[in-house]
Amino acid sequence: MTFINDFPDQMRIWNFRLLAHHELNGFGSLGEGMSIQVARDGRRILWLAHWGAPKNFTGVDVSDPRKPQVIIQTELPQAQMRSNSLEVSGEIMAVAYQTDKRGEKPAGFDLFDIAAPERPRLISHFDASGAHSRGVHQLWFCDGCYVHMASGAPDYVPRNPRDDQCYRIIDVRNASKPVEVGRWWLPGTAEGDSEPAPERHPPELVGRMSGFRAHNTNVYPERPDRAYVGYIDAGMIILDIGDMSAPRMVSRWDNSPPFHGFTHTVLPLFKRNLLIVTDETTTQDGSDLPKLMWVLDGRDERNPVPIATLPAPSADALRLPGRRVGAHNIHENTPGPYTWKSDQVILGTFFNAGLRAFDISNPYQPKEIGYFVPPASPQSPTGFTSINDVLVDERQVVYSVDRERGGLFVLEMAF
Amino acid sequence: MFGRRLRHPGGARMPVIVVTGFLGAGKTSLIRSLLESPQGAGTAIIVNELGEIGIDQALLRPGSDETILLGNGCLCCRMANDLRETCATLLRERAQGSVPPFERIIVETSGLAEPTPILQTFIAERALRDDFHLRGMVAVVDAASFESTLARFPECLRQVALADRIVVSKTDLIAPDALAHVLAKLHELNPAARAGVAVEGRIAPKFVLEFEPSPPRFAPAAGPRHPSGxxxxxxxxxxxxxxxxxxxxxxxxxxxxxxxxxxxxxxxxxxxxxxxxxxxxxxxxxxxxxxxxxxxxxxxxxxxxxxxxxxxxxxxxxxxxxxxxxxxx
Incomplete structure (x- = not known):
C-alpha cells in the first residue's frame, strides 16, 4: 500500500536547494538581463535588469550566496519604458532601453563603467530611437567589443509594425562612441526590400505578440563568425557574421505552424553538435501551449534537425494554479569566466511552472531532473509566480528571477 | 568514463530508503515520526500488506486517495515484481499529477524480509536503477528482544549486517548496561553502520533521511568472528x-x-x-x-x-x- 505525505505549502522544489531569497526592496519584478561581475575588491556582483518601471537595474552582492545584499538600485528616466536586458563584460555594463510606444526616448542602450559597483558611471548612450522603433529589447555583450542586439533603428522601417526589431551589431571598442557595424533582418520584412513580405502566421495561432523580429542574438567565442538568433515568428536563424557589415543567413528552422511561434533563444552546444532552441509562451491562459524547448541536431549547420523536446511541464502535475507554463529563457552558457558552461544539463524557466532542469546526456531522450516553483509573492499582480530567467555562475550557484514581484532566488543544484 | 559527473551518488534519481526490522521492532512508529516532521514532507511510503502483521493505517497518514495494493506477501520473495511495478507507477503518476510531487520513497519491508533481494532490485534492475537510487537501508532493532530474535531468525542478522543505519528502539524497556551491550553487539555485527537510539519511536529525521556519499570510517569489530561467518x-x-x-x-x-x-x-x-x-x-x-x-x-x-x-x-x-x-x- 502506498501513502504520500504531501508538502505543507505551495513550495515545489525537487533536486534544488534554496539558499536565499531576496525581494529586492519591494521591487522584485525582474526581466531577462542577468550578469555577473567580480569587482576589484573581490566582491561578486549580480546585475539584474528590471522588467518594468520604475526601477532600471539592481546590483546584488552575492559573494555569500546565502546572504545576497542589494548594493545599488537605479531608477528609469521615465515610466513608459523598461530596461529588461543587460550584460556585463569586464567593468563595462550595457543596459537595454525599450519604450512602450514607438517614437519615444530614450530607446537604445547605455554603457556604464561599473569599476565602482555602487557608483555606475554613464559612459555613453547609443540611440536606437525612431519613428518605428521601440529601442532595444535584448542585448548580448560578452567580448568587450561588440553589442549584438534585437533593436529598432532611426532608419529602419518595417513593413509591418510588429517586425520592428532587427539584428544589429554595434562596435563599442571605443565605449564613448558606439557605432553600428552591421545589421540583418528577415528579407521581405523591411520597406524597400526586393523580396516579397513573408506570409504571416494566422493570428489565432500566434497571438497578438507575434512578429518577424529578433529576440536573443547570441554569439560565442567558439564560433565568433556565427550569430545564433531567435527570430520569434521566423524561428531560429543561424547567421554568418564573418563579415559583420553583411550578415548572411546560413540556415533557418521554424516550428510554426503547426506550433505557435515566438522562437526566443538559440543555444549552441558546440562540442556536442547540438542546438537548444526555446519558444516563449505569451498567453496567461495556456492557449498557446505547448511552448517547448527543442533539441536540434546541428552537425550540419545548414540543416538543423529537431530530435527531441525537453519534457514539457504540467500545471496539473505540480498542482499549480497558473496556466502560463510554457518555455522562456535558459541558462545560455554566457561567455566569460564567471558563468557555468554546461552541455549535459539544461536549466530553463517556464513562468508559472518555475525553474526546471533537464539532463540531455542522451539528447534523444531528455529527462527532467529538478524543478523549483516558489510560492507566488503576496504582491503578485496575477496571483502566480512567474519565473522569468536563470543564470548559473562558475561556482554552480543558480540565480533565478520572478517577473511577478517575487525577486531573486539563489539555489544550489543537487543532481 | 562514467557519464555526467554527479554532485551526489543518486544524481537526480528518486531516492529510496528501505526500512527493515523484525516484527514489532518499531518500524511504523519510526516512519510515523518522520512523516510528522517537516523534513518528512514529500515522502511516499510503500508498505507490505502482510495480513498476519496488519498495518495500523491509523498510524500512517494517507495523503492521497490513490493507493496501490502490494497484496499479501513479503517484499523479498514474492513481491519483487510488485515493488518494481509500484515504484514505476508512483513515478508515472507523479509526472501526471495524479499523486502529489513526492521527492523520496520509503519502503517499509515486512519483518521477515530478507534484505538482499531488495537491495539487488534497486541497484541492478534496469527498470528501476535508471530512475531510483537506493539512498540507504535502515534496520530498526528492538533493544529488548534483539538478542533472542537474532538467535532465532537469520533474517534479523542479515537486516543488521547489511544496513547503512541502525535505529535502536524501545530502549526504555531495558537497563543502560543492557543497552550498551546491544550497541556493542550491533557494532560487532556491522561496524560500518552508524547506530542511533530512538526515544519514544523518534530519532532525528536526518539520521534516516540523509546519508553521506562516503562510507563512514569505522574500527573493525574486535573479538572472534560471528558464528554466521x-x-x-x-x-x-x-x-x-x-x-x-x-x-x-x-x-x-x-x-x-x-x-x-x-x-x-x-x-x-x-x-x-x-x-x-x-x-x-x-x-x-x-x-x-x-x-x-x-x-x-x-x-x-x-x-x-x-x-x-x-x-x-x-x-x-x-x-x-x-x-x-x-x-x-
Whole structure:
C-alpha cells in the first residue's frame, strides 16, 4: 500500500536547494538581463535588469550566496519604458532601453563603467530611437567589443509594425562612441526590400505578440563568425557574421505552424553538435501551449534537425494554479569566466511552472531532473509566480528571477 | 568514463530508503515520526500488506486517495515484481499529477524480509536503477528482544549486517548496561553502520533521511568472528587505481565468491577521474558506477566497505592486488 505525505505549502522544489531569497526592496519584478561581475575588491556582483518601471537595474552582492545584499538600485528616466536586458563584460555594463510606444526616448542602450559597483558611471548612450522603433529589447555583450542586439533603428522601417526589431551589431571598442557595424533582418520584412513580405502566421495561432523580429542574438567565442538568433515568428536563424557589415543567413528552422511561434533563444552546444532552441509562451491562459524547448541536431549547420523536446511541464502535475507554463529563457552558457558552461544539463524557466532542469546526456531522450516553483509573492499582480530567467555562475550557484514581484532566488543544484 | 559527473551518488534519481526490522521492532512508529516532521514532507511510503502483521493505517497518514495494493506477501520473495511495478507507477503518476510531487520513497519491508533481494532490485534492475537510487537501508532493532530474535531468525542478522543505519528502539524497556551491550553487539555485527537510539519511536529525521556519499570510517569489530561467518571490513587503497584492473578484479571476485559478497560499497579513486567513483554491488550484481564532482573530504584514497561471508580482508585484498597487477602488465 502506498501513502504520500504531501508538502505543507505551495513550495515545489525537487533536486534544488534554496539558499536565499531576496525581494529586492519591494521591487522584485525582474526581466531577462542577468550578469555577473567580480569587482576589484573581490566582491561578486549580480546585475539584474528590471522588467518594468520604475526601477532600471539592481546590483546584488552575492559573494555569500546565502546572504545576497542589494548594493545599488537605479531608477528609469521615465515610466513608459523598461530596461529588461543587460550584460556585463569586464567593468563595462550595457543596459537595454525599450519604450512602450514607438517614437519615444530614450530607446537604445547605455554603457556604464561599473569599476565602482555602487557608483555606475554613464559612459555613453547609443540611440536606437525612431519613428518605428521601440529601442532595444535584448542585448548580448560578452567580448568587450561588440553589442549584438534585437533593436529598432532611426532608419529602419518595417513593413509591418510588429517586425520592428532587427539584428544589429554595434562596435563599442571605443565605449564613448558606439557605432553600428552591421545589421540583418528577415528579407521581405523591411520597406524597400526586393523580396516579397513573408506570409504571416494566422493570428489565432500566434497571438497578438507575434512578429518577424529578433529576440536573443547570441554569439560565442567558439564560433565568433556565427550569430545564433531567435527570430520569434521566423524561428531560429543561424547567421554568418564573418563579415559583420553583411550578415548572411546560413540556415533557418521554424516550428510554426503547426506550433505557435515566438522562437526566443538559440543555444549552441558546440562540442556536442547540438542546438537548444526555446519558444516563449505569451498567453496567461495556456492557449498557446505547448511552448517547448527543442533539441536540434546541428552537425550540419545548414540543416538543423529537431530530435527531441525537453519534457514539457504540467500545471496539473505540480498542482499549480497558473496556466502560463510554457518555455522562456535558459541558462545560455554566457561567455566569460564567471558563468557555468554546461552541455549535459539544461536549466530553463517556464513562468508559472518555475525553474526546471533537464539532463540531455542522451539528447534523444531528455529527462527532467529538478524543478523549483516558489510560492507566488503576496504582491503578485496575477496571483502566480512567474519565473522569468536563470543564470548559473562558475561556482554552480543558480540565480533565478520572478517577473511577478517575487525577486531573486539563489539555489544550489543537487543532481 | 562514467557519464555526467554527479554532485551526489543518486544524481537526480528518486531516492529510496528501505526500512527493515523484525516484527514489532518499531518500524511504523519510526516512519510515523518522520512523516510528522517537516523534513518528512514529500515522502511516499510503500508498505507490505502482510495480513498476519496488519498495518495500523491509523498510524500512517494517507495523503492521497490513490493507493496501490502490494497484496499479501513479503517484499523479498514474492513481491519483487510488485515493488518494481509500484515504484514505476508512483513515478508515472507523479509526472501526471495524479499523486502529489513526492521527492523520496520509503519502503517499509515486512519483518521477515530478507534484505538482499531488495537491495539487488534497486541497484541492478534496469527498470528501476535508471530512475531510483537506493539512498540507504535502515534496520530498526528492538533493544529488548534483539538478542533472542537474532538467535532465532537469520533474517534479523542479515537486516543488521547489511544496513547503512541502525535505529535502536524501545530502549526504555531495558537497563543502560543492557543497552550498551546491544550497541556493542550491533557494532560487532556491522561496524560500518552508524547506530542511533530512538526515544519514544523518534530519532532525528536526518539520521534516516540523509546519508553521506562516503562510507563512514569505522574500527573493525574486535573479538572472534560471528558464528554466521558474516564479517565487515574496509579495504583502503592508497594509490589511484586503473579502472580496467579494478573492474577485472571485481569480476574475478564475483566469479569466485559472488554469493558471499553480501554487499560492497564505497568510493574509488580512479586514474583520470577528478572525482571519486561510487561503487556498489550486492553479490553478483553491480550498479553502474557513477563519478561524483568532488571528494567529500581531503582523503583521496579508495575506501571500500566489504560485508562478506566466510572471507577475510586479506583474501579480498590479495585478489584485487593480484588481478590489477596482471591487468596492468
Amino acid at each position: 558474516i564479517e565487515t571490513f574496509a579495504l583502503v587503497l592508497d594509490a589511484p587505481v586503473q579502472w580496467s584492473g579494478l573492474s577485472q578484479a571485481l569480476t574475478t571476485l564475483i566469479a569466485l565468491r559472488g554469493p558471499d559478497l553480501l554487499r560492497v560499497k564505497g568510493l574509488v579513486n580512479v586514474q583520470g577521474c577528478p572525482g571519486p567513483v561510487v561503487l556498489h554491488l550486492v553479490q553478483h550484481l553491480v550498479h553502474p558506477p557513477v563519478e561524483l564532482q568532488a571528494w567529500p573530504d581531503a582523503d583521496r584514497r579508495s575506501r571500500l566497505v566489504f560485508i562478506v561471508r566466510d572471507m577475510t580482508a586479506s583474501t579480498v585484498r590479495n585478489v584485487i592486488v593480484a588481478v590489477q597487477e596482471a591487468v596492468s602488465r
